Amino acid sequence: MNFILCFRIKQKAKVFMKGKTTNLLTMAVAVCRFIAEKISEEKGMELNESIEFLTECIKEGHNALK
Numbered sequence: 474m475n476f477i478l479c480f481r482i483k484q485k486a487k488v489f490m491k492g493k494t495t496n497l498l499t500m501a502v503a504v505c506r507f508i509a510e511k512i513s514e515e516k517g518m519e520l521n522e523s524i525e526f527l528t529e530c531i532k533e534g535h536n537a538l539k
Contacts (some may be wrong), residue, residue, distance in 0.1 A: 475500060505531075 475492030477500055495519050505527060513523040 477501065477504075 474519045475496045476490070477497060478489040480487045489524060498515065506524075509527045512518065512526060513520045518526070
């Protein structure tokens with residue numbers, strides 16, 4: 474069994490995961506793809522553009538958490 478659970482409280486998030494790393498990575502990619510599709514629909518962007526946008530947001534968020 475694999476699961477990813479994420480809680481957001483104010484500006485911080487806490488993630489709990491259970492399972493093999495490769496399976497969790499597959500799940501994370503599926504979630505990111507879904508989010509990219511939603512961004513594409515909401516902002517009227519091509520899917521590849523929204524994936525690039527999402528990737529940049531992830532990089533910026535990662536840097537902000539340091």
